[in-house]
Amino acid sequence: MTSEYSLKACVICPNRHYGFCLTLLQTLDNELEKHFIKKLQLPAGDFAFRQGDSFHGFFILKSGWMLLSRLTEEGKRQVLRPILPGKIFGLQPDQQAPTFYSAQAIQDTDVCNISWTIQLCTTHPDLAMRLIWASACDKLVTEMYLTQICQRSARERVAFMVLELFRNLKLRGLSKDNIMPFPLKQEDIADMLGLTTIHVNRTLHALKSDGLFSIHQRELTILDYEGLCNLVGSIDKYMAYDYPMKS
Amino acid sequence: MTSEYSLKACVICPNRHYGFCLTLLQTLDNELEKHFIKKLQLPAGDFAFRQGDSFHGFFILKSGWMLLSRLTEEGKRQVLRPILPGKIFGLQPDQQAPTFYSAQAIQDTDVCNISWTIQLCTTHPDLAMRLIWASACDKLVTEMYLTQICQRSARERVAFMVLELFRNLKLRGLSKDNIMPFPLKQEDIADMLGLTTIHVNRTLHALKSDGLFSIHQRELTILDYEGLCNLVGSIDKYMAYDYPMKS
DNA sequence: CGTAAAGTTGAATTCTTTCAAACACGGTGG
DNA sequence: CCACCGTGTTTGAAAGAATTCAACTTTACG
Numbered sequence: 001m002t003s004e005y006s007l008k009a010c011v012i013c014p015n016r017h018y019g020f021c022l023t024l025l026q027t028l029d030n031e032l033e034k035h036f037i038k039k040l041q042l043p044a045g046d047f048a049f050r051q052g053d054s055f056h057g058f059f060i061l062k063s064g065w066m067l068l069s070r071l072t073e074e075g076k077r078q079v080l081r082p083i084l085p086g087k088i089f090g091l092q093p094d095q096q097a098p099t100f101y102s103a104q105a106i107q108d109t110d111v112c113n114i115s116w117t118i119q120l121c122t123t124h125p126d127l128a129m130r131l132i133w134a135s136a137c138d139k140l141v142t143e144m145y146l147t148q149i150c151q152r153s154a155r156e157r158v159a160f161m162v163l164e165l166f167r168n169l170k171l172r173g174l175s176k177d178n179i180m181p182f183p184l185k186q187e188d189i190a191d192m193l194g195l196t197t198i199h200v201n202r203t204l205h206a207l208k209s210d211g212l213f214s215i216h217q218r219e220l221t222i223l224d225y226e227g228l229c230n231l232v233g234s235i236d237k238y239m240a241y242d243y244p245m246k247s
Numbered sequence: 248m249t250s251e252y253s254l255k256a257c258v259i260c261p262n263r264h265y266g267f268c269l270t271l272l273q274t275l276d277n278e279l280e281k282h283f284i285k286k287l288q289l290p291a292g293d294f295a296f297r298q299g300d301s302f303h304g305f306f307i308l309k310s311g312w313m314l315l316s317r318l319t320e321e322g323k324r325q326v327l328r329p330i331l332p333g334k335i336f337g338l339q340p341d342q343q344a345p346t347f348y349s350a351q352a353i354q355d356t357d358v359c360n361i362s363w364t365i366q367l368c369t370t371h372p373d374l375a376m377r378l379i380w381a382s383a384c385d386k387l388v389t390e391m392y393l394t395q396i397c398q399r400s401a402r403e404r405v406a407f408m409v410l411e412l413f414r415n416l417k418l419r420g421l422s423k424d425n426i427m428p429f430p431l432k433q434e435d436i437a438d439m440l441g442l443t444t445i446h447v448n449r450t451l452h453a454l455k456s457d458g459l460f461s462i463h464q465r466e467l468t469i470l471d472y473e474g475l476c477n478l479v480g481s482i483d484k485y486m487a488y489d490y491p492m493k494s
Numbered sequence: 495c496g497t498a499a500a501g502t503t504g505a506a507t508t509c510t511t512t513c514a515a516a517c518a519c520g521g522t523g524g
Numbered sequence: 525c526c527a528c529c530g531t532g533t534t535t536g537a538a539a540g541a542a543t544t545c546a547a548c549t550t551t552a553c554g
Contacts, residue, residue: 070394073480078394093383100387121376125368128375132368135382136340140347142389147317147325149397150441154542186501194397199542201502233320401510432532446510448534 009039013062015086018172020060023130036120038113048103048111049090055099057116058091064109065183069191070101079192081141082184084168088134091116106183149194154203157193159231162213166222182220256286260309262333265419267307270377283367285360295350295358296337302346304362305338311356312430316438317348326439328388329431331415335381338363353430396441401450404440406478409460413469429467 010028015021039062042048048059051070066083080101083089089103105111121128148160165182169175184192190200208214212224212231222228257275262268286309289295295306298317313330327348330336336350352358368375395407412429416422431439437447455461459471459478469475 070390072394072398076398078397080390080393091379091383093380093387100390118373118376121368121372121379125372125375126365128372128379129365129368132338132375132378132382133340135379135386136338139382139386139389140340142386142393143317143327143347146327146389146393146396147319149393150325151319151323185499196543197501198503198544202542205502434532443511444533445512445535449510452534 008033010037015060015062019086020088020127020130020134021086023126027124027126032124036115038115040111040113042105042109042111044105044107044109046105048105049099051100051102052098054096055090056095057114059089059103060112060114061085061087061089062110062112064105064107065181066103066105066109066111067188068101068103077191079188081138081145082165082192084165085172085174088131088138091131091135106185106188145192154193154195154199155207156231157195158189158200158203158207159212159228161189161193162220162222163228163232166220178222178225180220180222181218182215183218255280257284262307262309266333267335267374267377267381268333270373274371274373279371283362285362287358287360289352289356289358291352291354291356293352295352296346298347298349299345301343302337303342303364304360306336306350307359307361308332308334308336309357309359311352311354312428313350313352313356313358314435314439315348315350324438326435328385328392329412329439331412332419332421335378335385338378338382353435392439401440401442401446402454403478404442405436405447405450405454406459406475408436408440409467409469410475410479413467425469425472427467427469428465429462430465 008028010016010021010025010033013021013025016025036057040048042064044064048066049055061083063085066089068080068083068089070078070080072078083103090099092099116131144164148157152160166175166180169180174181186200186204187197189195189204190197193200195203204215210224210227212227213220213222215221255275257263257268257272257280260268260272263272283304287295289311291311295313296302308330310332313336315327315330315336317325317327319325330350337346339346363378391411395404399407413422413427416427421428433447433451434444436442436451437444440447442450451462457471457474459474460467460469462468
């Protein structure tokens with residue numbers, strides 16, 4: 001993990017047009033950037049933080065993919081959600097307390113660390129509002145996954161996950177046509193959707209056989225968008241809600 | 248649903264010592280209470296809002312129990328979480344957008360409606376900070392349930408739910424000794440834990456037979472606290488995190 | 495080129511669901 | 525006071541989805 005201070009790096013960041021980063025850029029001053037924003041590079045496999053760590057503030061993912069996951073006592077891993085560029089992660093209720101989950105890069109990533117304090121609530125109320133917004137977004141995404149996991153079959157869960165990722169990548173300009181990056185291992189999917197690796201394997205196989213999508217070289221190609229939607233149902237309205245919207 | 252304005256009602260509210268309400272009370276002025284806090288009474292069965300509604304601000308539960316739930320297209324219901332007194336609910340990323348879920352009273356309840364606007368972020372940054380805190384808490388609770396549901400058997404899920412509720416009720420002074428109010432129907436539990444009503448019934452039966460707890464007249468008595476803990480595992484640290492803590 | 499990690503396959507088992515039906519309880523009205 | 529009704533709970537038996545265990549194949553990478 002390398003770190004550096006880089007004044008005005010936000011000005012050229014690909015995420016600057018959206019969400020928290022947009023608001024951040026709008027209210028950015030040297031003071032803020034110098035003292036409260038730290039930039040890091042994390043190679044694939046590295047952790048931004050580990051379950052049980054404690055730290056101040058929170059992170060924003062600049063590029064790459066990360067996974068938030070929690071290890072249970074029995075050693076099982078629960079993937080809480082994947083983090084795409086522009087997303088905030090690591091924001092906790094009590095910043096003194098040990099974190100509930102780990103944040104691990106599954107690709108080489110760039111990360112920003114924001115030293116959020118209550119002081120910034122006062123000096124930057126628009127950032128505070130944005131933080132409330134972002135937190136509510138994360139909650140919503142988790143609730144969507146919870147609903148899917150509780151109520152749908154393995155096929156449907158996988159289809160949901162693919163569509164959800166696809167739409168969020170598209171909004172970020174990170175997919176071309178029907179092709180999206182797909183760095184998730186089958187084990188990641190299993191730990192995310194409450195299935196076993198073996199069953200994920202069989203399910204992926206079935207969905208590919210049905211011509212819904214194909215996966216090669218860590219890239220997923222959607223072959224039957226409508227078919228996927230039918231499998232998932234029209235949760236369109238909320239699907240891309242996770243996205244850090246403009247304004 | 249009746250509504251009224253009542254100046255300084257917060258001063259005698261049983262939730263005034265904790266969480267958002269504590270901060271609210273500390274910064275309370277007539278201006279704030281008059282224009283931004285509206286009090287409601289909801290009889291059992293009534294909705295504070297329904298999935299798809301949109302409204303400004305958010306709610307705080309003053310007394311009673313509520314359930315947040317979402318109906319899927321197929322007509323299945325997902326209970327996202329129960330709401331205990333002192334908890335915030337209905338806070339959404341985009342307040343213009345239709346809500347993702349419904350909020351229904353399962354007992355006679357008192358509810359406060361707070362007309363939160365970005366303006367209040369500026370005038371009351373401590374409330375904004377508290378809101379960030381509360382939102383992160385809800386997220387954490389949802390993540391805990393997600394983890395349990397993905398990784399544990401029906402027995403363990405039910406045990407978890409009972410313990411989680413018990414601890415939060417205790418913190419609020421709403422349980423005496425090992426007895427807690429338990430207004431949940433078996434169907435509610437099923438919809439909350441991703442099981443069928445029938446299987447919840449059998450599971451409850453099994454847990455009662457094992458002498459872990461008993462249920463009579465909408466009250467649950469814990470008979471073997473340690474046994475329950477063994478079933479759940481020691482997630483103590485985070486268990487009562489949901490609680491709107493002091494300070 | 496060789497080792498570890500990731501993916502694949504089969505068969506048997508287990509947990510949970512589904513369907514169908516009966517029971518208990520509280521409230522209502524005759 | 526009792527029959528009736530609806531909601532919530534209980535039980536049985538069969539079917540189904542996902543897991544477990546064990547082995548094998550492929551891919552990635554130093």
